[in-house]
Amino acid sequence: MSTTTHRSKLKYFQLVLILGFLTALGPFSIDMYLPGFSGIAADLNTTVAKVAMSLSSYFIGISAGQLLYGPLLDRYGRKKPLFIGLLVYILASLGCAFVTDIDTFIGLRFIQAVGSCAATVASIAMVRDLFPVKEIPKVLSLLMLVVGLSPMLAPTIGGYVTAAYGWHVVFLILMGIGMVVLLAAQFGLPHTHEPDTSISLKPKPIILNFWSVVREPQFYTYAFTGGIAFSGLFTYVAASPILFMDIFKVDAKTYGWIFAFMSLSFISASQLNSLLLRKFSSEQMIFGALITQSVISIAFLIAAMNGLLGLYETIGMLFIFLACLGISNPNTAALTLAPFAKNAGSASALMGAIQLGLGAFASFAVGVFVKDSMVPMVVIMMVSTIVALVVLSFGKRKIIVKH
Template identity: 80%
Template sequence: MSNESNTKTKYIKLILILGSLTALGPFSIDMYLPGFAGIAKDLNTSVANVSMTLSSYFIGISAGQLLYGPLLDRFGRKKPLFIGLLVYILASLGCFFVTDINTFIGLRFIQALGSCAATVASVSMVRDLFPVKDIPKVFSLLMLVVGLSPMLAPTIGGYITADYGWHTVFFILMCLGILILLAAHFGLPNTYKPDTSISLKPKPIITNFIGIVKEPQFYTYAFTGAVAFSGLFTYVAACPILFMDIFKVDAKVYGWIFAFMSLSFISASQLNSVLLNRFKSEQMIFGALISQSVIVIVFLILSMNGLLGLYGTITMLFLFLACLGISNPNTAGLTLAPFTRNAGSASALMGAIQLGLGALASFAVGIFVKNSSVPMVVIMTVTTLLALLILILGKRTIKKTTKTSHDEGIAILD
């Protein structure tokens, strides 16, 4: 019995460390949001310019994923992770002392490059440490940590900004980086032997990425997941405009609404763990996307006819995010399932696709969402239906490939 409880303790410890690695990015994105007005005032610039520091962070995270994938496969998981975390710690320290907006935008880009070492390493290590059948469950637990970040980060950031100023937020992020570095050093096993056959020259790296993308299971689930998930980025980008400008709620109420919405995503990803005992990941994704399609079509019809007030909008968004909480851990698990040797590159590519499409969706929100919720719902409807279409067409390709390789196997046996 003690052996089993030892395994369970070890399992929880691994999940906690991997979860904190995964949460570093969301915390770095959300924690300084309440300080935007203060930052603009201190750096003699506009809030619009301050929001460029968010865009540069997204670009850094998306580009950095592709950089770390090959490094994690070539040098093992720990070295690139520690270098990334050191870059993050130094960039956070730089943000603490920053005095002009352009330096700040640059430092946020470097901070993102550092933090995504943590994200890519944690996803790769899930693939190294746990059996394939447990991976969606582990991702559900990591979603719990990632889901808690947008609930906690803006609230904590708000109090810190109010009492100690926005600079302190970056000092705390630096300390967080140091704690996570120590936890990873002492608490994580060396899960993967460095593979010296993996080259770091651009051509082999690109060839490797092309090889991964050509795998039908990868492109089907990576794009299904990323296109569906861009609905979450759409919501996060439109949320302040929707609630504070259109529905005129104050900042504190907005914080509570944001926390309530995060609850939907988290509880759904936990419900997913339970449902996986009865259903396969493939069934869960299909069911979640069908439900999501019905929800967005109803949402669109109601919002176009002006039939939704504040509470109606909150309800529809709550249901929409719950569907994402169910599909996301499953698409991530199935995307990475075919890869052992280059799981680092595969998880990096998956993350880059997700963040790239998410950045596009939030950019579209910036252009179209002004004084009505309709453009936001239109973007959500388009992405949901497109994700469903990719899933249906992609599943046919997977079936064909499996059938072909099965037939070839029989031919060889003959």
């Protein structure tokens, strides 16, 4: 008996690890080249602002790619679209390493994002395939651990690699990671979903399929609650260089350490979530986290408007704010996907596109409003939290009626 238990535990660990690597490919590709911005600008005879456009093109690629892969994963099974997506990612990463002008680089980053997206959507859909509904929040918390480590490790590794070997090598490393993930997925993951030929790839049926997912009250309630609340994280990420380096005048190295410390909040909270789920339901966890987050963001705004916050107080406030997201996020994701056994691929893709779309909107707002004060950042965070709470309160009534 113990050998069987040991073997099944090992198998569980292996599955979660490979799914974690699939999920982390996107964040790694976003964060690892950030320290090389000035090097890329110098080599491609352009400005850092123009290089930053490659970040925007990556976000657009991820958002669009989510919707593309949903139907493909349901139609052809999980592995074939995943294999092709990772192949696209590997080739685009190779292209990025040898690029000679900025416009090609921005275009290749878009293609790289569309490729990496296959890994993100497939990993979430496979969680829905492989684990019972009650297990899903726990598994997603473990995946959050891997994803949460990415912003801690990626910029640090990227910084050392860029300093020692130049930014081109960062993309060669990403290409290598893509190859490892491809082999691990191909040989380490089971076929979890038989191809469903009844799913058409013509635009009209795809749109109708997405529409049938969106109309499910449980889907729209939790997808939008989670997405709107999570845009608080995008707000923080987009505003953090301005906040810490321009307003608080810390240097780039210190900023890297602050960024790593903040990631710790998100990770530890999503692990605490696994423990708390033994006592509380996902619904209770989301509600508790959003109430706490609302109180924190209101206190944060009052303190910021009255100039009561130094560097350490600001870090403390942000730390608690992000911890609330680490608790609500795995639970909203699990409840969003719970009703979908048949088209989990489409549901997972739509959920990701909603989250990234709202996140891109929040980071755009940061670019417009956050200049020399943290108040606009805190306002965006507070508004997103309270709107998420309102969406949850209204949406929940519809779900109760349905059941």
